[in-house]
Amino acid sequence: MTIETIFWTQIASILGFLVTLFVLYRILVEQKEATIQTQKENIAYLKDQLAEAKSQSPDILAQKLANRVKLFEDEVKRLESDKSSTEEQIKAKEAELHNARTEAENLTKQVLSARELLSDFQCPHCGAPLAVREYHSELVEYQGREIDVEHDHSAYECGYSVVDGKPNSPCKGKRSRGVSAVVSA
Ligand SMILES: [Zn+2]
Structure with missing residues (x-):
């Protein structure tokens, strides 16, 4: 090589x-x-x-239904003012309007009851979700006897906390709470 x-x-x-x-x-x-x-x-x-x-989401569904109710209402008004429309046409539209309104009312009720169930898990001021919930019991002496005292502590993501049912620290949340799109019938 x-x-x-x-x-x-x-x-x-x-x-x-x-x-x-x-x-x-x-x-x-x-x-x-x-x-x-x-x-x-x-x-x-x-x-x-x-x-x-x-x-x-329920709010948007409720909003959609509210919009539909509004559409039907407008249509009924238009049919009523339109001389050529028949009584039947108006009746049919009124029935549709009634159905949409019932549907919207039912949904609103459902949303409200769901909110109520959820409210236990939300800050009552701003609606921030629950972060911690703890229970503990404490043995205290009372009139020469030892008794169990239950304590509970709930803290929310916004800083609000409750100890034994009493507010312990303030809410710093900014989110506003409230039911939007409640359908007025
Ligand atoms: Zn809060």
Whole structure:
């Protein structure tokens, strides 16, 4: 083996090594891009889901129903003022209006009762969710006897807390509470 042969063999193996490295690098980059792409798709999917969940929330449903009631009301008014519309047309629209209104009222009742159930788990001032609820009992001596005293502690995400039914720290929340889209019938 001449010096020259050894030299070229070394060059070839170095080149081979570089090519392998480059190929590996490409594969890694492609995998990374594919992962990023998948993540992007996941995020888009989750965003869609969130938008859908938001559009299905009771408030928005109630709002949609309220809008429908309004539409029907307008239509009934229009039919009444329109001389050519028949009595039957008006009656049919009035029936539709009545149904939509009943539906809206029922939904409002459901939303209100759900709120009431939830209210125990929300800050009474701002509606922030409950963060901690703990119960513990304490043994205290009372007139020579040991008795169990129950304590409870509730803390909300806004800072409001209640100890044994008495406010313990103030609410720092800004979110306003209240039932939107209550349908007035
Ligand atoms: Zn609060």
